[in-house]
Amino acid sequence: MNLIEALEILKQVGPEDVPPLRAYLACGFTPLHLQTFLAAHLRERLPQQRVELKTGLFGDLAGNVERLQGSRCDILAVVIEWQDLDPRLGIRNLGGWRTTDLTDIVKSAKQAVARLEQALRRVSASIPTYVCMPTLPLPPLFTTSTQQAGGCELQLRQLVASLATSISNESSIRVLNAQRLDEFSPPQARLDVQSELMAGFPYKLPHTATIAELLAALIQNPVPKKGLITDLDDTLWAGILGEVGTEGISWHLDRHTHLHGLYQQFLGSLASAGVLIAVASKNDRALVEQAFERKDLIISKENVYPVEVHWARKSESAQRILKTWNIGPEAVVFIDDSPMEVAEVKAAFPEMECVVFPKNDYPAMWDLLKRLRDLFGKDVISEEDSIRLKSIRGASALRESWDVAGGSLDDFLQSADALVRVTFGKQAGDGRAFELINKTNQFNVNGKRLSDAAWMAYLSDPATFLMTVSYEDKYGPLGKISVLLGRVQGKVLRVDSWVMSCRAFSRRIEYQCLKQLFEKFDAEEICFDYQATSRNGPLQEFFTGLFGTPSTTDLRFSRAAFCEKSPSLFHRVEEVVNG
């Protein structure tokens, strides 16, 4: 995006009938083109929202952040430069670069960092905050030649690195990745000396555009993919298993097939972060089982489920895997070395990200790993991430055991030894609850998503409540699987959002949720902000089963009606106070 394009985007009138996204750009320099580019990128990423971008006072970064406390602002972007730590680290100030000044510069930078850190922590408690650490070169004020890093310079860099590390631990602060910025904006092409001196704006235009684009991407993170389906031969390992046998396949440096080892290692990393990994391979099942017994395999076979090995079409395998995982194709990446197989799966699932594995192409492999990291990247790894695969295996075991046992659902659920844990604590930092609201489709009362800012604002409203539900039974834990947001209005509960993970279906947990709600608030009636969507069929079925086809305008039911319709519930229930 160039400046003219950015200005053209900003000329377009945004939607008027929605509340604006009130963004604030805090920087110590004249925001000028950065403000233009950031507003334009946010507009592009959030076409359904009206973006209002405000800025603060020149030369007072920390003050600008401090003054935001308690203000009506939805998101905060902070762009720090060296002169914000001490004006002498910029070029507009002539406070002195004498050797005797250097120690004082470091000292005052320490104080500035401490003040900024405190301000960021405070403001981020109520406003989601996105921070770009200094991107410009330090001026040549040190006594060493420019190829030598001196003590003062290293201390300053350490200060900034410590600040970034420290604030990145805050759940509502995201720090822009300097390595990513370096890829798009070469460090030597960032500082515009003339613009800084004459207009107080230190960046060259391409650098400005890059910072704005990456900040907007940081603010509006795409929803991470949930699963990856991989081929085996010439993908997970080098070689055709049916031709070279289990000892002939490789992923090692000495066989020049190390790229496959890297790929395995990467999949292992994804699996450890809760990403589902499955195999779709046209192969001999017995041979594949033998291959997965090899002790030197980098990815553990325990991390791969299900394994679809047969000679049928790959799209059939993908279909079965999606069913087992109970997720949609848009949440999945398919990787195969055969362009034909990739095309066949893509044709069957246009929403699926389908990628040809770049065997023997080293740069392309590097790019693939980075692309995958972007597709699956997430802020934090939750407890649920670590048990996801286990719970899917448990669900399969549950289905199989029900199929084998026969009998009624009541008998089956009674023997499941289920425990439902209900929590009524409003924790804004509950990443799993926020994630569930923003990625659940099938059991979702209205399909509405919440931004970081809307989530924090909702929870800070004293009239609202947040109920989260965790579940486990003898087949394993499912973790936190349901989230309910609402308000108490006397004896009536208004439910604004209710989602439940598809992994938790068929256990009557949804009935237990409502029962707990009625009991907790001694409510006589619950009304729902309900909206039928193209994807919330399971939720619609649930309501229909209870009270007939739901009305889209005013969906409500009484405690008495619910108790009459609710089936027997066999869960043990524990309430966790304040999360």
Added chain:
Amino acid sequence: MDEMEGRLVRCFSSVFSDLTTEQIHAASVESLPAWDSLAAVTLVAVLQQEFGLQINLIDLPELVSFEAIQNYIRKRNIVS
């Protein structure tokens, strides 16, 4: 209006979005309240991108009207 003039009008239009083409041709620092120092710097940045040239900000006092900017660009033989 030749090609260069058309591109210049587009630059002005992106910075001063409310102006008609006629008003752009007559635009000057004196006649246009929106033409403040920030707008001037933005306009220069837009011109640099559009025409692929380096404009020294020292020349800003010269660049006070549509006509002056048009002459500035032509004088440098940047655009024929």
